[in-house]
Amino acid sequence: MTEATRRERLRVETERDIRRQARALLVEHGRDAVTLRAIAREVGITAPALYRYYDSREDLLRRLAEDICTDLAAELDADLSGIDEDDVSAQVYAVCRGFRRWALAHPQEFTLVFASTEDTLGSCAPDEDRSQAGDQFGRVFLEVAGRLIASHPLPDDLGDDDVPAELHADLAAFQQILLATVNDRGVAVDETVLPLGAVYHITQSWVRIYGHVALEVFGRFPFAVSNPEPMFDSMLAQILGEMGFGHLPQP
Amino acid sequence: MTEATRRERLRVETERDIRRQARALLVEHGRDAVTLRAIAREVGITAPALYRYYDSREDLLRRLAEDICTDLAAELDADLSGIDEDDVSAQVYAVCRGFRRWALAHPQEFTLVFASTEDTLGSCAPDEDRSQAGDQFGRVFLEVAGRLIASHPLPDDLGDDDVPAELHADLAAFQQILLATVNDRGVAVDETVLPLGAVYHITQSWVRIYGHVALEVFGRFPFAVSNPEPMFDSMLAQILGEMGFGHLPQP
DNA sequence: TCAACTACGTAAACACCGTTCACTGACTCG
DNA sequence: CGAGTCAGTGAACGGTGTTTACGTAGTTGA
Secondary structure, eight states: OOOOOHHHHHHHHHHHHHHHHHHHHHHHHOGGGOOHHHHHHHHTSOGGGGGGTOSSHHHHHHHHHHHHHHHHHHHHHHHHHTSOTTOHHHHHHHHHHHHHHHHHHOHHHHHHHHSOOHHHHOOSSTTTTTOGGGSHHHHHHHHHHHHHHHHSOOOGGGSSTTSOGGGHHHHHHHHHHHHHHHHHTTOOOOGGGSOHHHHHHHHHHHHHHHHHHHHHHHTOSSSOOSOOHHHHHHHHHHHHHHTTOOOOOOO | OOOOOHHHHHHHHHHHHHHHHHHHHHHHHOGGGOOHHHHHHHHTSOGGGGGGTOSSHHHHHHHHHHHHHHHHHHHHHHHHHTSOTTOHHHHHHHHHHHHHHHHHHOHHHHHHHHSOOHHHHOOSSTTTTTOGGGSHHHHHHHHHHHHHHHHSOOOGGGSSTTSOGGGHHHHHHHHHHHHHHHHHTTOOOOGGGSOHHHHHHHHHHHHHHHHHHHHHHHTOSSSOOSOOHHHHHHHHHHHHHHTTOOOOOOO
16 A cells, blocks of 8 residues: 555655644743754754754744644635635635634744745745745635625726735736636636725735734734733724625624 | 953954954855854954954854844944934835845845744844844834934824723834934924824734835745835835825836 | 952863764675 | 665754953042
């Protein structure tokens, strides 16, 4: 059955062990504690052996970031699975709240993946020509955004008028990615249901969601927010409202 | 004239040297390169001598973050000095664009100050009961926000209606800080010109400005933005527009 | 002025780090 | 079986933060 040889099986097992221990160190003691020697100690090997699996510590951290992206995507997918297929608004709430919850529960991982400069880590999925559209986490957000678009006629005030001309080309590229995502789900749509103004609004929504979450993780709100959750929820309600969705009862 | 003794003069000079070299290392080679031994080498002393100035490397990094805040505030103040005292809209543009420009030009410093978890660095000004309102950078933003408020009747749609009830207390506290900032500038105002809805809007504006800048620094936009500046400017125009300011020609 | 004191800086040491290299020994395959 | 592959080892190198004991220059008070 298994084509893999004994050596290959042991290798994947060891590699999984390495990543698990590295993740644990990252979560519990921060990025600086993710040390080749500490990982090796936990796994039960010596530090130089890790070079049979990774080119360097930086390379290991990069792979770790990819793992984190994938796991986050899986967690958000799980959140989505419990929600009515047709209730797109609830899906948006679930993904955004899930993202915030995950970030607050795993600040070190959030920092590694979403607040590291390219030169200290590189992208999460550098194969896709410097766009993040290829990684797993981006996929989940794209899919929900796609469902949002496909399910709902957008209000007229999301026309292309307020979109800066310099952004037309970039937004058009993102528009194609979004449309392709929607079409992949079997819903046939074209540019007419997704004007550049809507693409721009989706981008601005990501700016706000990311901004809120990062500010909360890093404690950089201009004043002490004793309970940031209602602020996040009301921001989501506003974002959805601007896209023509009415308010939603809090799940 | 100078009350300081020779030893005290040498000390402040050495300390300034330490911070300057540490800053240079941070800017040029990133946080991990800010090494006690590297700093000492540049200054011309040995590493243990640094313990006469700082409790630990972490303590040094914390002080460094404070310096960065102060310098950023000075830079933004300089940007403001060349702008008409009465043109509040232009002042907002100047501060926000200055913040973005600084962040892009100094990503390592931005990361240290604005994208570090509290446990790895602590706040920039931890003396002010966990609020950032006390640091220099916050001061500049507060002052501009204060001028914005004092100079302009806010539109009616910034009423308190959409503000979540759970945020009333926190927003009221921030409202008092903002009003005190305005009053410090000699303009007498009270709560009537600054409803909680406006305070909330200012907070949301910070979320968007910070979100955009951080996404740009960390390369985490959902698609490749070939020229993010028009996007930032149009966001500022929208933020100001929502506060009742018309569009502004680009300086 | 001179002794007592303070405090900046040093060298040595410790335990840790990433990384390289020569080597062993178990596994794989013809 | 024999040759080859490769995960893992131990030793080493140069680097790190931090502590310790110590010297010595600057300061201070009598």
